[in-house]
Amino acid sequence: MTRARLPLLLALTAALALALTGRYAVMQLPPGLWPALPLDADGMSVDQILLAFGTLPRGVIALLAGAALGLSGALLQIVLRNPVADPTTLGISSGAQLALVLATILAPDLLALGRWPIALSGAGLATALVLAVGARRAFAPVTMVITGMLVGMTASAIATAVTLSQGQYLLSLVIWNGGSLVQQDWSGVATLALLLAVGALAAALLARPLRVLSLGIAGAAGLGVNVAAVRLAAVCVAVVLAAGVSAELGLIGFVGLAAPALARTLGARTIPQRLALSPLIGALILSLCDGLVLTLAGAGGEMFPTGALTGLIGGPLLIWLLPRLRGSTPPGTEAAEGPAPRLSRPLPLLGALVAALVVLALVLVWIGRVPGGWAILDAQSFADFLPMRLPRLIAAAAAGAALALAGAVLQRLTANPLASPEVLGVSGGASLGFAAVIYLVTGPGAALLYGGTIAGGVVALLLVALYVLRRDMPTERILLAGIAVSAFASAVLSAIMAAGDAKSWVILAWLSGSSAAVTLPGALGLGAVALALWLAALGGRRWLALLPLGTGVAGALGLPLRLARLLLIVLAGIATGAATILVGPLSFVGLMAPHMARRLGLARPEHHLSGAALIGALLMLTADFGARMAGFPYELPLGLFASLIGAPWLLWLLMRSK
Incomplete structure (x- = not known):
């Protein structure tokens, strides 16, 4: 213009x-009847x-x-x-x-x-x-x-x-x-x-x-x-x-x-x-x-x-103007920020994270609260509670791993610290699909709610993918496209909440996150998706190593920029959508976990991805336990505990790093 x-x-x-x-x-x-000054x-x-x-x-x-x-x-x-x-x-x-x-x-x-x-x-x-x-x-x-x-x-x-x-x-x-x-x-x-x-x-x-x-x-x-x-x-x-x-x-x-x-x-x-x-x-x-x-x-x-x-x-206005956007304001790296630490031997740390995840899962299965206080379950109680707890643990860990993988991929793809799964617009689109089913269908079942959530996330992902297919589209513009989609979805949800309808509270509760309604088949399915996405991300580790160097360097080294961007964004979108369907839009885990992994010294793409996935799983397991136990016998929002656990830890890492 x-x-x-x-x-x-x-x-x-x-x-x-x-x-x-x-x-x-x-x-x-009428103007003739307007009051005069003063x-x-x-x-x-x-x-x-x-x-x-x-x-x-x-x-x-x-x-x-x-x-x-x-x-x-x-x-x-x-x-x-x-x-x-x-x-x-x-x-x-x-x-x-x-x-x-x-x-x-x-x-x-x-x-x-x-x-x-x-x-x-x-x-x-x-x-x-x-x-x-x-x-x-x-x-x-x-x-x-x-x-x-x-x-x-x-x-x-x-x-x-x-x-x-x-x-x-x-x-x-x-x-x-x-x-x-x-x-x-x-x-x-x-x-x-x-x-x-x-x-x-x-x-x-x-x-x-x-x-x-x-x-x-x-x-x-x-x-x-x-x-x-x-x-x-x-x-x-x-x-x-x-x-x-x-x-x-x-x-x-x-x-x-x-x-x-x-x-x-x-x-x-x-x-x-x-x-x-x-x-x-x-x-x-x-x-x-x-x-x-x-x-x-x-x-x-x-x-x-x-x-x-x-x-x-x-939102739509910014999407229309993005192809015409000129100039750039790169985030850059400054001396005051200092380089993130880099471990020469990251495998012991990854092994410790795996061990912590296994031990935490076992502990959370065996302990709990009863009307009389805290208790360690005996064999019979363990057998009775396992069918209820196991799906939640698997779903929480798998969702945390999937969201963390999505965040790590996006942060490497865009070289932007604000990149997270919610920036793609998938979480906002999925939330809007869920809200649409709640308002348009009387007494919707689980299958219909899942279908609406998936449809909303897919539409949002397709809108962002259209911009990835443009040959010269900078990564910052991809982020802006996702934010525009998220803004549109958030605006619709805000309008729904402001209307004061009783259904607003159902949507608000879902937005805060919960794994209470997850079944074992759904949890196992999400776990399989998270594992497949981790393997796929590892397959693209060369792309993730070159893309942060800039499009000029990556292109000179033979990287297919359009294909790499498209596949990586689709990968992050699938990970976000799969987790959102079962536990709600808790994509901020995808912002925190990759930063934690990077601050712990996991620098190479394969180590960074694996560490982020493990930290995301640990965060969500701990958050799910807190949501179930802090307000016993009532369950509190899962998103609250994920923030309260992850945010102070990352802030501490940021303050202690030189």
Whole structure:
């Protein structure tokens, strides 16, 4: 797309957003009856009050919030040097969500002060934890990205677990999570306007240092730039912007990712251009989405929040624009991050992981909780419980191994620390297929649920595979395609949750993960699939060794790039889909396990794959045991324990590595 078309495209988008919002305002009240300035509620009718203090501030706050998220995403992508970074990368939204959930349960009196201080405190604490780890490595991009993902996953898992346990009291929070722009006065507009003005001024002051920083830390330091200080300042500005929007409106996703990506697509190549154009595009995206919501509300009432619609529009839009995307922002490797350790003799470590897996499985079969407390099963009790426990153990271990294999393959394929099974969109597609069966079929059976889950995952995988078949498609664009598919699926699920239907809780429980309904044939089948995928991945170890070196080097060494990418992505997709069908979308194991294996010194592809699979199996076995025993006799979400077990371990590895 040429630069000459940029003003026309932005003007058309702005006109469409204005027309949609204006149409709703006209439907609400004819222009001749609109209230005059200054707005005085005492002299207005009810319709005039609704327009002056509801519709009009809503239209303005959509522009402000979209601009703030766009600017936040642009700053994060620049400072972290990663095209798939966005305001959710540092756990900002998840921290705000967790703080509000805990305040509602443990200290409801705090809500009298409003949601802003609570949400901002949660977001700030989550980001402070990320910054504390990042400070040990001069805020190196890869460290920041990995730590932020782990903190966000853990906070989200805890919030989901509490929501499930107290769902009847937290329905409003489920709706809030969708990101609603409903306004009752102009206070939110004033707050976000001030926030955006301060953020824009800070971004303008940081533009030149960030431009110098883009030359690399050695060159920037040589020119007198304090690398750590610039990174910290840019991250803090992005955090305040995103946290302010989350506190005021709820969780609005995808805008912070889509706006900078679209800015680059439309020709913004320099850092000042991206910082200037991303807020404008973000404002137009959110305003357009809210205009569509208002139009639909005028026809049949507002059924879902605006935040849910951002992915419905932005996901397909980003997929359409990906082939036209220009430029690249590689994650890179910096001296502050340091090389991962490399074991000269990895086989003893792999043997120890195998032994730990066997011992853990035997221990978890023999011990458990009874109404009187903990107990070691006798022979008769063991025989009685084995048919119930064995399928769960096999399914948990196989799912963990499959997800870890998928994550290891994707991280090597893309050389990107954010690559995980959920990035492919398979988990989101499978979740959407499951939800579709729940809503469209009365009393669906297990076979129908499995079929819908498989169909959703396959469709998502096919969409991403279409981009792999393009000859010159960079790996970062493959990640963006998967994220776009995931955003679309998440948007639909958020809309379903916000509707407040009783079926929403069935979907929410499934999303949190569980192996309770797994049968022995299903568990053995998943185990066979995991074994076959491990062997297939080992067969592609030469590809996985060459691809991280770059397409130029890999192609020069005779690697069939298109075929290798396609087969490896299909392999990761099958692994993710098979695990998701039986235990739910717990693909974050695929993010943690490969990093743990790499930090333990398993560097060669065959050792890395095997170690990741074993660590993934260990994580899921331990998580399944915790889910069954911690809340005995009730079962807690499997995803909560997988996060609580894996995330602290990986954070510890990141902090101790030099």
